Amino acid sequence: MINPIANWWRSQQFKLAVIRGDTRKSLQILHDIQKSGARFSWLEKLFRDRIKFERLYQEYKDNNKNLKEKQESKANLGLIPNKQFIDFVCKEFNLVKHDQYKLQCTGIQKHIFEDLEVNLVEYINDEFSRFSQQKLMIKIEDAIDDIDGLKKGKDPDYRFSLTPHVYFMKYFLDNVYCVYLAWFLIYQDGLINNKINILDIAAGPGTVAYSLALLLQSISEFTPLPQTHISYYSLEKQDSFQYRGLQFWRKYIESQTKPINTYYRFVTTDILNWQQKPSNLPENFFDFIVISHCFFSDPDVRLQAHNTYKQIFETGLNEEGYVLLIIQDKKLFKIYNLKLREDQEQEKNTVIKFVSELGLKLVWYQYLTSRDSRNPCSAVKFAQFAEHNLPKQVYMTPLLQKYFGQKYQSSYTLDDYVILAKK
Template sequence: MSRIIANWWRSQQFKLAIRRGNTRQAMQLLQEIQKSGARLSWLEKLFRDKLQLEISSQQYKQEVKTLKNNLNDTLQELENRNLDFLTQPQNRQVLVPKQEFIESVYKKFNLKYHDQTKLQCTGIDQDIFNDIEENLIAYLQDELSKIPEKQLKLKLEDALKDINNLKIGQDPSYAFSLTPHVYFMKYFLENVYCLYLAWFLVYEAGLLSKNINILDIAAGPGTVAYGLALFLQSSIGFLQIPQMHISYYSLEKQDAFQYRGLQFWRRYIESRKSLINAYFRFVTDDIFNFNSQSSNLPENFFDFIIISHCFFLESNKKQQANSIYNKIINRSIKINGYVILIIQDKKLFKFYDMPRTEDISQEKYIVNQFVSDLDLDLVWYRYLTSRDSRRPCSAIEFAKFADEKLPKQLYMTSLIQKYFDQRHNSNYKLDDYVILAKK
């Protein structure tokens, strides 16, 4: 009887939400009703069908709008630039996806699609990631050995406490000298793992060219560049291409992150056999104080603009950041350029006060809303996850799953256990949406 009453009560709340025009609450209640197994009323079915129709209509309108904009922009580009891009095809050569290499990545990373957007990953390219991990350990040990042992413990504790604010959705102050080092130990490898796969998806879609200009907003130590470098390094033996030319522009508030990122790049990436000719430019600036009109960001220059994990829950900050991102994108991206957005699953759904769910129509609605809030058009997105479910699980459940199924950071674990008394293994894990969009 209590179940019948609960179902009746949810239906009444659903009707009330519809009357009040509270679409967000109605979506959440519909999800609860469907999960309970109760039969849907005609109103609930109508609302469900309306949502699916809106998503289809939104995608259709975006496709039409994108095609029109591409046509108009291309015609304008031809007129303004005197066909320069047609007379320089060597600068726009796309890397044609090679099936043998794609299959190799799928096998090594144990990639598995559960539906059209959810891509589970429980593997890794051991040769590539063990190599960078081992060299990162050597770099960190060299750096930490320069600090007296008594000071080192206190400095590491302060930096760890600061950077752990990321776990509760707050911004660290980044005011401590060893914050970049702790970031390298706790988050860097995992983020590079994610960026590797993001670039792989771009390559698989046939959108990666041999000469590219990249703007990395809130770049940290340059995980975007590292992810691309490792991806290209793993393609050696599969892709027969001339050496690539990459112009990488880092826009980051913390100069210590930029400095340490470049320092390790010179020590590690530039010492390896590589297809990359990379040119770096660093601008240390807070995006909230950023003025695109007075900045030295080049106009119509970047093939890719990447914003990775730099999104804000607080409403005013979110609106301000979105406005600045939009100005930068409109000013600096090429007419045929792309924007890559990477955001953690729980933060994306928290933006819109919605629970994580296996309902793909709801997920598409939220992703489209997120992209629309940045005044962009969605091209495609993938949910990269270590687990086979979108729904959250307990910390104990995940720890057991990670220990049994996920690749371990073999070298980094020993260093973290030494300095932070961590008892469990550090793993490579994913819970991010990789979203490709256009202006």
């Protein structure tokens, strides 16, 4: 039952508290009036509404401050694109943008890649010196037969002891060359931070990490880099690839004057058995998830792998993270029984379809190519073009000629789609 006298007394006490500016006491009495069931007076309603407004305003200020701090923190972490460096790369790599999506590259940053190539050749020679010539040739032939399945559209097993070394000799330099440019395009957009978490799916020997390390090394020659830290997760079926990749990393990258601070974590598992043996990857952690050249030719295997990729994207990528996909031009179109040709509309639709099947949304893509045309050309014609126009693998070529019987000089070449996407 409402007591009028008690209510009147509380209201008088409330007025006195308000006059004295005792907000705490005023709130306590207002709470007692509300509990009693009495109606608020106009002064009590006015005070209640003022308190509500002040709380909402303070909440707005706090949220605004937190958002601003978050934006400033992100800005401080970002590597601001350096125009002088960007112009230098465009010149050194002879980058020519033929249309919105096709980017031709016929150059290279010579001293960076030459240093990598020299050190890689030294590493391989040291590894080969542990075998007799007869035993070495047998092991190399086994690895070549396995890895050469790629040319026939067959997915290799990568199971032989020297398969990583054959990969280093035949594909590593070209792939680092390609992924270096992919990171450069991402850097150009201001999307690389000095603290970056990367998941490399089907990582092999860590091509993605090497490429980023070389890019950061190149940038540091033009502008001081803030303290940089890379958390690099290698998800790879073959532990021999991971081991050889880390072994060469310690010999080459960590021997630099200013090596990149990188935390390596190896997750050795088969993505095709992901459901049976789920991995303990961190959730909502990665700024970039990269899949470079691991898209299967067999339709059933490809579907199985894509389902795993979608699951990893969904759980592992942070809310502002990106997925970087790199796939060879002919392989992309072969998936959809199409021919690569000078048709931008077909190309764009194919890329969008490919990205959508992975549960992703396209941000941008570039066709990185050594030639000025999408139309295929004969091996003889391309060899003539490469001889006169493309940067040479001067130090690796003698090894390829010695152990593979190669007759020509190897060049750095590109024929890949670099695709950036989001969840």
